[in-house]
Amino acid sequence: xxxxxxxxxxxxxxxxxxxxxxxxxxxxxxxxxxxxxxxxxxxxxxxxxxxxxxxxxxxxxxxxxxxxxxxxxxxxxxxxxxxxxxxxxxxxxxxxxxxxxxxxxxxxxxx
Amino acid sequence: xxxxxxxxxxxxxxxxxxxxxxxxxxxxxxxxxxxxxxxxxxxxxxxxxxxxxxxxxxxxxxxxxxxxxxxxxxxxxxxxxxxxxxxxxxxxxxxxxxxxxxxxxxxxxxxxxx
Numbered sequence: 001x002x003x004x005x006x007x008x009x010x011x012x013x014x015x016x017x018x019x020x021x022x023x024x025x026x027x028x029x030x031x032x033x034x035x036x037x038x039x040x041x042x043x044x045x046x047x048x049x050x051x052x053x054x055x056x057x058x059x060x061x062x063x064x065x066x067x068x069x070x071x072x073x074x075x076x077x078x079x080x081x082x083x084x085x086x087x088x089x090x091x092x093x094x095x096x097x098x099x100x101x102x103x104x105x106x107x108x109x110x111x
Numbered sequence: 112x113x114x115x116x117x118x119x120x121x122x123x124x125x126x127x128x129x130x131x132x133x134x135x136x137x138x139x140x141x142x143x144x145x146x147x148x149x150x151x152x153x154x155x156x157x158x159x160x161x162x163x164x165x166x167x168x169x170x171x172x173x174x175x176x177x178x179x180x181x182x183x184x185x186x187x188x189x190x191x192x193x194x195x196x197x198x199x200x201x202x203x204x205x206x207x208x209x210x211x212x213x214x215x216x217x218x219x220x221x222x223x224x225x
Contacts, residue, residue, distance in 0.1 A: 001170075004153075006153075032212045034212075034213070034214075036216075042218070043115075043201065043216040043217060043218045043219060044154065044201070044216045045216070046213060046214070046215070049212075049213065089153050089154070091153075093212060095167075096205070096208075096212035097142075097144075097159050097166060097167045097208055098144075098156050098159065098167045098169065099144075099154075099156060099214065100156070101153030101154050101155070102153050103151075103152055103153050104151070104152070104153050
């Protein structure tokens with residue numbers, strides 16, 4: 001099955017700086033890569049996703065890049081704000097039915 | 112437009128007991144997936160239901176079973192509970208099996224096994 005690895009496990013940045021979280025996957029058939037934000041005690045919420053026919057996608061301060069050859073994808077958050085503090089999960093799927101999640105990155109934005 | 116709902120929010124059970132968790136999908140969604148999220152870990156896929164049948168299953172023992180009803184709501188049953196079953200159980204709904212990949216998660220049920 002698919003194996004998704006996520007780094008770093010914890011990340012602290014100063015407010016206004018950028019944050020980058022990286023994930024690698026093993027199954028070349030994976031073609032959908034969502035990112036979820038989970039605040040303490042709350043449900044994971046989809047913040048951005050990318051499909052394998054696209055190399056980069058941007059939504060305001062959030063961007064995701066995908067390198068299919070290297071089997072890795074990254075989340076970029078620019079101009080970080082304290083409310084960006086949360087746990088971020090990457091995931092991969094080849095069918096849209098079964099999703100494999102990374103182990104999460106705890107992001108702390110220091111005011 | 113109601114999102115994904117789950118009940119109960121919290122549950123405490125004893126080893127060996129059985130538990131049933133419930134999920135109602137987002138309005139318009141017909142596919143329900145269940146995940147187990149241990150503390151400090153990412154969600155792990157248990158199984159997915161579509162058209163009242165289990166369509167995909169992750170690496171979980173037969174103690175984990177489920178059901179989907181005609182109104183698309185779903186139940187997760189866990190028999191012979193173990194201490195290691197303590198986790199947050201998340202339900203996610205989507206539209207169509209493999210047609211629209213976007214999943215919406217419910218708030219989860221926190222299960223504690225003592």
